[in-house]
Amino acid sequence: MLKVEEALKDLEGIQRLTAEAKESVAMIFIEPADGFDLSTLMDSIKNRVDGIQHFPEQAEKPVINRWTMREQALRLQIWGDLDERGMKTLAEEIKLELMTFPEVSMVEINGARDYEISIEISEHSLREYHLTLGEVANIISSSSLNLPGGSVFTENGDIMLRTTGQAYRQYEFESIVLKTFVDGTRLTLGDVAVVDDGFVDETGFALFNGKPSVGLSVIASGDQDELETAAIATAYVEAKSASLPAGVNLTKWMDVTYYLEERLGMMYKNLAFGALLVFFILALFLEIKLAFWVMIGIPVCFLGAVAVFNLPIIGGSLNVLSLFGFILVLGIVVDDAIIIGESVYSEQEKNGQTITSVIRGTHQVATPATFGVLTTIMAFLPTLLTQGVMGALPAAVGWVVILCLAFSLIESKWILPAHLAHSKKVTGAGWPLLTISRKTPTAA
Numbered sequence: 001m002l003k004v005e006e007a008l009k010d011l012e013g014i015q016r017l018t019a020e021a022k023e024s025v026a027m028i029f030i031e032p033a034d035g036f037d038l039s040t041l042m043d044s045i046k047n048r049v050d051g052i053q054h055f056p057e058q059a060e061k062p063v064i065n066r067w068t069m070r071e072q073a074l075r076l077q078i079w080g081d082l083d084e085r086g087m088k089t090l091a092e093e094i095k096l097e098l099m100t101f102p103e104v105s106m107v108e109i110n111g112a113r114d115y116e117i118s119i120e121i122s123e124h125s126l127r128e129y130h131l132t133l134g135e136v137a138n139i140i141s142s143s144s145l146n147l148p149g150g151s152v153f154t155e156n157g158d159i160m161l162r163t164t165g166q167a168y169r170q171y172e173f174e175s176i177v178l179k180t181f182v183d184g185t186r187l188t189l190g191d192v193a194v195v196d197d198g199f200v201d202e203t204g205f206a207l208f209n210g211k212p213s214v215g216l217s218v219i220a221s222g223d224q225d226e227l228e229t230a231a232i233a234t235a236y237v238e239a240k241s242a243s244l245p246a247g248v249n250l251t252k253w254m255d256v257t258y259y260l261e262e263r264l265g266m267m268y269k270n271l272a273f274g275a276l277l278v279f280f281i282l283a284l285f286l287e288i289k290l291a292f293w294v295m296i297g298i299p300v301c302f303l304g305a306v307a308v309f310n311l312p313i314i315g316g317s318l319n320v321l322s323l324f325g326f327i328l329v330l331g332i333v334v335d336d337a338i339i340i341g342e343s344v345y346s347e348q349e350k351n352g353q354t355i356t357s358v359i360r361g362t363h364q365v366a367t368p369a370t371f372g373v374l375t376t377i378m379a380f381l382p383t384l385l386t387q388g389v390m391g392a393l394p395a396a397v398g399w400v401v402i403l404c405l406a407f408s409l410i411e412s413k414w415i416l417p418a419h420l421a422h423s424k425k426v427t428g429a430g431w432p433l434l435t436i437s438r439k440t441p442t443a444a
Contacts (some may be wrong), residue, residue, distance in 0.1 A: 079213035111206030325400030
């Protein structure tokens with residue numbers, strides 16, 4: 001681990017490097033500097049690590065992975081009257097079938113022990129055949145592997161040759177030859193050792209409804225829609241359950257998209273209620289056409305923000321945090337539109353319904369309405385400046401609020417006045433519904 005740290009410590013693009021060493025494993029976490037190209041940094045790290053010459057003899061080849069945001073959509077559980085090997089085999093089968101759907105990026109198996117081949121040789125057997133434990137280990141290591149064998153050039157193309165001798169099952173290990181005697185007989189590993197094709201020796205179990213079980217986590221990552229991933233997995237569970245053996249069940253539980261759907265439903269409900277409330281209040285005190293065009297501004301701002309929010313330059317997505325931002329900004333997104341609409345209405349009452357009245361009414365309050373929105377934008381601007389890996393969390397809310405308010409400025413200063421200037425005056429419909437008048441008393 002120290003060699004890796006020494007190789008990477010002066011590499012450009014690394015903001016923080018944290019190393020953690022445990023028994024038989026070492027992990028190094030690298031946090032990139034803001035604005036640095038991750039693909040270039042990954043290539044540089046790989047080149048530096050590959051250039052290290054002297055790793056410990058028994059050390060595995062270093063694995064370099066790029067951490068990506070992954071969202072667990074839901075969890076599935078296989079449970080019932082089935083042994084451990086059959087349970088894990090069924091879990092791996094379901095995993096492969098789920099991975100065929102483009103909406104599912106990853107499936108992880110939980111609660112199942114890893115496979116392990118254990119080989120036990122008695123000291124008496126080693127002495128009987130004049131073997132040592134090291135010799136047996138070397139023979140197994142050299143016999144159980146896959147090796148490239150070069151290539152053959154033909155008129156129809158190159159043919160790659162490869163020896164596939166990797167042993168995976170108990171009988172494959174038992175057939176490994178340890179010695180060949182003069183008379184042609186062979187001594188195999190199965191003759192002197194007990195080969196157990198089982199699981200790693202560790203404690204732990206998983207129960208579901210009181211029965212042995214294995215879990216699967218269905219994960220969506222990148223630009224994938226969690227709701228679509230959960231819907232595909234749910235449909236698969238319903239179809240797969242009919243073909244499972246008797247006494248074995250596949251159950252969906254811990255549906256994380258429930259919270260996303262709940263937040264999405266809350267946003268839709270608040271959006272509809274807020275739009276109708278704006279419409280009825282403005283229609284009650286001002287005019288129906290004005291109330292309608294101000295109400296239309298709410299979905300226009302939201303749709304514009306969603307369109308820009310999903311662009312690669314921002315890289316946003318609809319999640320619990322971004323939906324919270326939409327709910328947060330819902331109450332202030334049309335404030336400037338209401339102010340400008342009321343000013344235009346007052347100007348039209350004085351000078352008639354003309355384009356000049358609309359322009360004059362908009363100009364009268366354009367500056368204070370604009371700065372009222374800009375002050376709110378400035379309040380959320382620091383959320384975009386948070387650095388580090390966790391900076392994406394406050395930025396998800398900040399981008400939504402800022403984009404919605406930016407589109408509200410466009411809608412209230414350009415789109416709304418254009419609609420009001422070309423709208424016909426509503427007559428004979430009793431609008432506005434509420435008229436307040438006052439009589440001036442005359443002198444006796």
